[in-house]
Amino acid sequence: MENKESASIRLRHPSKYLGKKVVVVVGGGFAGLTAAKQFANRRDTYVILVDERNHHLFQPLLYQVATAGLNPADIAVPIRAQFSRTKNIEVHKVSVSEVDLEQKVVRLPYSEIEFDYVVLACGAQHSYFSNPEWEEHAPGLKSLEQATEIRRRILSAFEKAESELDANRQRAFLTFVVIGGGPTGVEMAGAISDISRTVLLHDFRRIDPSQAKVVLLEAGPRVLAAFSEDLSKQTMMDLHEIGVEVRTSARVTHIDKYCVQVGSEVISSRTKIWAAGVQASKMAFTQDIKRDRAGRIQVNKDLSIPDYPFAFVVGDMAACEMAPGKTVPGLAPAAIQQGRHVAKVILASIYQRQRPSFQYVDKGQMATIGKNRAVANTGTFKMTGYIAWLAWLFVHVFYMIGFKNRFSVMAQWGWSYIFSKRGTRLITEKGWKLKT
Amino acid sequence: MENKESASIRLRHPSKYLGKKVVVVVGGGFAGLTAAKQFANRRDTYVILVDERNHHLFQPLLYQVATAGLNPADIAVPIRAQFSRTKNIEVHKVSVSEVDLEQKVVRLPYSEIEFDYVVLACGAQHSYFSNPEWEEHAPGLKSLEQATEIRRRILSAFEKAESELDANRQRAFLTFVVIGGGPTGVEMAGAISDISRTVLLHDFRRIDPSQAKVVLLEAGPRVLAAFSEDLSKQTMMDLHEIGVEVRTSARVTHIDKYCVQVGSEVISSRTKIWAAGVQASKMAFTQDIKRDRAGRIQVNKDLSIPDYPFAFVVGDMAACEMAPGKTVPGLAPAAIQQGRHVAKVILASIYQRQRPSFQYVDKGQMATIGKNRAVANTGTFKMTGYIAWLAWLFVHVFYMIGFKNRFSVMAQWGWSYIFSKRGTRLITEKGWKLKT
Numbered sequence: 114m115e116n117k118e119s120a121s122i123r124l125r126h127p128s129k130y131l132g133k134k135v136v137v138v139v140g141g142g143f144a145g146l147t148a149a150k151q152f153a154n155r156r157d158t159y160v161i162l163v164d165e166r167n168h169h170l171f172q173p174l175l176y177q178v179a180t181a182g183l184n185p186a187d188i189a190v191p192i193r194a195q196f197s198r199t200k201n202i203e204v205h206k207v208s209v210s211e212v213d214l215e216q217k218v219v220r221l222p223y224s225e226i227e228f229d230y231v232v233l234a235c236g237a238q239h240s241y242f243s244n245p246e247w248e249e250h251a252p253g254l255k256s257l258e259q260a261t262e263i264r265r266r267i268l269s270a271f272e273k274a275e276s277e278l279d280a281n282r283q284r285a286f287l288t289f290v291v292i293g294g295g296p297t298g299v300e301m302a303g304a305i306s307d308i309s310r311t312v313l314l315h316d317f318r319r320i321d322p323s324q325a326k327v328v329l330l331e332a333g334p335r336v337l338a339a340f341s342e343d344l345s346k347q348t349m350m351d352l353h354e355i356g357v358e359v360r361t362s363a364r365v366t367h368i369d370k371y372c373v374q375v376g377s378e379v380i381s382s383r384t385k386i387w388a389a390g391v392q393a394s395k396m397a398f399t400q401d402i403k404r405d406r407a408g409r410i411q412v413n414k415d416l417s418i419p420d421y422p423f424a425f426v427v428g429d430m431a432a433c434e435m436a437p438g439k440t441v442p443g444l445a446p447a448a449i450q451q452g453r454h455v456a457k458v459i460l461a462s463i464y465q466r467q468r469p470s471f472q473y474v475d476k477g478q479m480a481t482i483g484k485n486r487a488v489a490n491t492g493t494f495k496m497t498g499y500i501a502w503l504a505w506l507f508v509h510v511f512y513m514i515g516f517k518n519r520f521s522v523m524a525q526w527g528w529s530y531i532f533s534k535r536g537t538r539l540i541t542e543k544g545w546k547l548k549t
Numbered sequence: 550m551e552n553k554e555s556a557s558i559r560l561r562h563p564s565k566y567l568g569k570k571v572v573v574v575v576g577g578g579f580a581g582l583t584a585a586k587q588f589a590n591r592r593d594t595y596v597i598l599v600d601e602r603n604h605h606l607f608q609p610l611l612y613q614v615a616t617a618g619l620n621p622a623d624i625a626v627p628i629r630a631q632f633s634r635t636k637n638i639e640v641h642k643v644s645v646s647e648v649d650l651e652q653k654v655v656r657l658p659y660s661e662i663e664f665d666y667v668v669l670a671c672g673a674q675h676s677y678f679s680n681p682e683w684e685e686h687a688p689g690l691k692s693l694e695q696a697t698e699i700r701r702r703i704l705s706a707f708e709k710a711e712s713e714l715d716a717n718r719q720r721a722f723l724t725f726v727v728i729g730g731g732p733t734g735v736e737m738a739g740a741i742s743d744i745s746r747t748v749l750l751h752d753f754r755r756i757d758p759s760q761a762k763v764v765l766l767e768a769g770p771r772v773l774a775a776f777s778e779d780l781s782k783q784t785m786m787d788l789h790e791i792g793v794e795v796r797t798s799a800r801v802t803h804i805d806k807y808c809v810q811v812g813s814e815v816i817s818s819r820t821k822i823w824a825a826g827v828q829a830s831k832m833a834f835t836q837d838i839k840r841d842r843a844g845r846i847q848v849n850k851d852l853s854i855p856d857y858p859f860a861f862v863v864g865d866m867a868a869c870e871m872a873p874g875k876t877v878p879g880l881a882p883a884a885i886q887q888g889r890h891v892a893k894v895i896l897a898s899i900y901q902r903q904r905p906s907f908q909y910v911d912k913g914q915m916a917t918i919g920k921n922r923a924v925a926n927t928g929t930f931k932m933t934g935y936i937a938w939l940a941w942l943f944v945h946v947f948y949m950i951g952f953k954n955r956f957s958v959m960a961q962w963g964w965s966y967i968f969s970k971r972g973t974r975l976i977t978e979k980g981w982k983l984k985t
Contacts, residue, residue: 167708167976184620186973193752194974203754206708206976238983248982258981272603272642316629318639517964517972524960528953536953537622538630540603540642543979545694546684547674 130159133201134463137219137228138162139209139396141169141192143445144428145234146514147452153199157463160201161226163219165208167191170257171513173445174522176297178260179386180304181268181312181535185257187521190514213399214421230423230459233396233410234452237429237443240390240407247368251290251385254297261541263386267305268540270384271313274320281381287325288382290373292365293389294331295339296480299348301386302329302357303483310356311484311533327357328380330373332364332389337488339442339478344488347497351482365389391443393430405432409440414470415458416451422462427451435473445512446476479505484530566595569637570899573655573664574598575645575832577605577628579881580864581670583888589635593899596637597662599655601644603627606693607949609881610958612733614696615822616740617704617748617971621693623957626950649835650857666859666895669832669846670888673865673879676826676843683804687726687821690733697977699822703741704976706820707749710756717817723761724818726809728801729825730767731775732916735784737822738765738793739919746792747920747969763793764816766809768800768825773924775878775914780924783933787918801825827879829866841868845876850906851894852887861894863887871909881948882912915941920966 134157138145141164152158168189177183193204211220212231219226239253252259252266267289274286291302309325316322329336329352335345336352336359352359360375367374372381393408402418403411409432410418416433418424428448433441441447454471461468477491479501487501496504506526513519525536570593574581577600588594604625613619629640647656648667655662675689688695688702703725710722727738745761752758765772765788771781772788772795788795796811803810808817829844838854839847845868846854852869854860864884869877877883890907897904913927915937923937932940942962949955961972 166978167704167974184622184973185977186620186975189975191752191974194970197751200754203711204752205712206705207712245983252981253983256981257975257977258979261977262981268603269642275639276641276643315633316627316640318636517968517970520964521960521972524957528956532953534630534953536957537620538603538627539622539625539693541621541693541697543694545688545692545698547681547689 130201133157133159134229134459135227136160136230136232136459137226138232138234139212139219140164140234140236140428140430141166141204142172142234142236142428143448144236144452145232146192146195147449148232148234148427148455149202150195151453151456152202153196154201156201158201158459160203161228162192162196162202162204163207163209163221163226164192164204165206166256167193167206168257169195169514171518172255173509173512175254175257175260176300176304178257178537179254179263179267179301180308181264181538182304182529183522183525184537185261187518187525188513189257190518195514209396211397211399212424214418214424215400217423228423230462231425232455232459233424233426233430234428234448235394235396235430237391237393237407239387240392241387242390244368247387250368250370251292251373251387253387254301264537265540265542266384267308268538271309271317271320271322271325272540273383275317276319283320284326285371285381286383287320287322288328288380288384289325290328290330290380290382290385292330292368292373292385292387294329294333294336294359294361295388296337296478298329298331298386298388299336299352299480299482301388302327302352302359303355303481303486306356307483308535312535312538328382329357329359330363330365330375331359331361334361336361337480340480340488340490341495344490344495344497348480348482348488351486351488351497355483355486391429396430405440407432415468416455416471417458417468425455425458427455433471433473441471441473444478447473450474479508481505566637569593569595570665570895571663572596572666572668572895573662574668574670575648575655576600576670576672576864576866577602577640578608578670578672578864579884580672580888581668582628582631583885584668584670584863584891585638586631587889587892588638589632590637592637594637594895596639597664598628598632598638598640599643599645599657599662600628600640601642602692603629603642604693605631605950607954608691609945609948611690611693611696612736612740614693614973615690615699615703615737616744617700617974618740618965619958619961620973621697623954623961624949625693626954631950645832647833647835648860650854650860651836653859664859666898667861668891668895669860669862669866670864670884671830671832671866673827673829675823676828677823678826680804683823686804686806687728687809687823689823690737700973701976701978702820703744704974707745707753707756707758707761708976709819711753712755719756720762721807721817722819723756723758724764724816724820725761726764726766726816726818726821728766728804728809728821728823730765730769730772730795730797731824732773732914734765734767734822734824735772735788735916735918737824738763738788738795739791739917739922742792743919744971748971748974764818765793765795766799766801766811767795767797770797772797773916776916776924776926777931780926780931780933784916784918784924787922787924787933791919791922827865832866841876843868851904852891852907853894853904858898861891863891869907869909877907877909880914883909886910915944917941
């Protein structure tokens with residue numbers, strides 16, 4: 114009988130990639146997956162993609178899982194299924210312990226992988242600044258597990274309000290606070306308001322779900338700060354119209370199980386969602402690596418790490434300057450562009466051609482506000498309302514990976530749109546064992 | 550600020566059901582949901598349905614969630630959404646602490662509900678006999694949480710095998726043991742074998758998923774013991790053909806993280822699934838109640854508890870004799886029939902008519918064996934192979950609740966059938982918090 118847990122991969126010199134350059138890609142998000150795909154079926158390279166999860170996640174729609182609109186599987190695809198027909202790419206579901214840039218080795222819990230090139234694409238996660246204890250009470254929205262946890266909390270709050278006779282407690286169960294007025298915060302607030310006013314409307318006997326209060330707190334002077342000022346204003350008006358209370362210049366000073374504090378004001382709320390700070394995912398290096406305040410790794414114009422021309426960082430994990438003092442934003446299109454670019458640089462390096470510099474093509478930004486409304490900003494071109502919502506719909510379905518997911522998402526949206534229902538109103542618990 | 554957790558429901562004499570008989574239904578499975586529905590929009594009764602979960606689960610397809618074929622939400626519907634338009638039925642998501650048959654009260658953690666009639670329909674759960682420590686290593690399949698846990702284990706086993714160089718450990722990761730040869734066990738074993746030979750076939754580089762070994766252990770002399778003997782034989786042959794190793798008269802004596810023992814034989818396996826013993830869900834009573842060995846409550850011919858003509862037990866929780874020494878089987882059709890019947894008995898009691906006795910109408914049994922095969926047994930009529938599989942398909946889609954689920958299940962099955970893929974190959978972790 115064995116008694117040692119193990120996931121050993123010894124990838125030193127296996128015969129099947131003799132003579133090929135080994136490219137290790139860490140992370141199967143937009144940037145990493147795109148980078149790996151560029152090498153598909155080439156004879157000069159062998160790619161080893163490592164991710165601690167088995168799925169690529171379409172993050173822009175994660176808020177829909179959190180608000181019972183889509184299934185987790187609708188916005189996720191198994192990473193290895195993307196490479197069924199590409200024999201020079203292998204996928205491992207393991208977490209990386211350390212990257213050693215001198216020895217050109219990625220260390221895993223029980224072994225290591227040697228590389229010729231490494232692409233780091235681990236994305237970003239939430240940051241609670243110096244208040245890690247807030248996480249328990251206000252989950253962020255970056256993974257499927259977090260999305261189903263938020264869904265559980267939102268739906269459970271209505272359930273608990275229904276069974277609660279104390280008016281104050283009932284009000285706290287029916288108050289939802291979203292912290293952070295970026296696209297995720299705006300979309301979450303809009304979707305919660307939507308559910309309470311349509312989907313849940315007739316399902317309770319002791320509460321009126323449409324009386325639920327949704328508060329969106331933004332520390333800065335306006336929501337959607339990355340958008341133009343008039344779109345911010347339009348968004349504020351749209352949110353107000355669908356019943357979301359927006360407060361700008363509202364900096365959160367305390368969060369616990371029962372409330373959120375903004376300065377001296379206490380908002381009683383049993384359901385808080387964190388959509389504020391973001392930081393680059395952590396990654397340990399044997400060497401010292403320069404990072405910015407958000408934990409992002411500073412890269413050269415070719416996306417390589419200074420002094421390590423064979424090591425690259427792409428996506429949300431990279432601080433890539435596109436103009437003095439301005440870095441490429443943490444958006445899916447930017448990650449995809451960087452993923453494509455890094456493959457070009459690696460191939461240029463293999464064939465000793467000149468390395469191209471990364472040029473970010475700004476495709477703009479979008480955010481939905483409840484059902485039927487959105488704002489979009491592409492350069493100087495702006496859209497609002499229903500048209501922007503249709504554009505949002507089209508773009509999101511178009512960029513999803515896999516026919517099945519597109520079909521499934523469209524079918525669910527069509528059904529929700531027509532019947533004002535949500536397909537995944539599931540409260541699943543954390544444990545799976547029998548009660549004793 | 551509040552500091553006490555509470556879910557108080559004081560349901561003594563609220564005005565809205567003055568003059569109505571209060572029927573409390575505990576459990577929203579097939580039996581409870583059917584019972585509650587019979588009272589919809591009546592003026593003589595007010596129904597309070599209590600369940601610790603927010604969803605009704607279509608249990609016959611749970612194994613498909615566990616084997617990545619269907620989404621959890623495809624086989625679940627929110628219980629309260631079933632009663633949107635029925636104003637005399639309310640739903641509470643709470644767990645029951647105790648039933649007091651003398652005081653006619655159902656006790657909840659923070660309050661209680663008075664009733665005129667009570668219907669107990671809490672179903673069954675797995676039983677590990679006197680080995681509760683086996684659960685950790687061999688989850689059962691009764692809830693969505695268990696199904697996604699089993700899915701996680703099955704898919705993770707292939708992932709770990711891919712990253713494992715030690716041949717013995719790799720084999721243990723690729724060995725799946727299903728314990729119990731009833732319909733669930735047969736369906737699980739068939740589906741795991743299916744996945745490894747089709748869905749996963751091209752997705753790995755270091756292992757060959759089709760070499761996975763699936764072992765089905767049955768303590769009795771034959772699988773599907775509730776079916777006729779020739780159908781058992783056919784099932785054994787079908788299972789053998791799709792690569793499942795079936796062992797009958799194989800009683801498990803030990804289970805741990807690394808293996809299953811059958812007598813002196815040790816089967817190294819990292820993934821075990823429990824589909825053997827079943828016992829009635831636990832429910833505390835103030836009074837002494839007579840139960841059988843499986844924990845089921847013995848009921849009269851009208852489904853009432855002896856000495857308590859206003860209290861009823863239906864579904865898997867009831868031991869209802871249909872012939873001397875033979876009780877109604879724990880099947881969905883039986884639960885639905887009992888749910889319907891109990892409502893008739895309660896109405897008869899309200900209007901002081903004679904109480905009808907429950908007559909079980911045997912609609913037979915079915916089980917699928919991988920893709921394209923099934924066995925079905927209805928009285929003396931038997932079906933096998935493709936025809937039985939089509940019948941199985943039709944019956945299961947037909948009995949699902951909700952147009953949306955039917956549509957979604959059919960769409961997913963169609964897609965899986967054509968492309969030999971599985972739509973929900975998701976490994977989701979147990980925790981949702983940031984790693985620190």
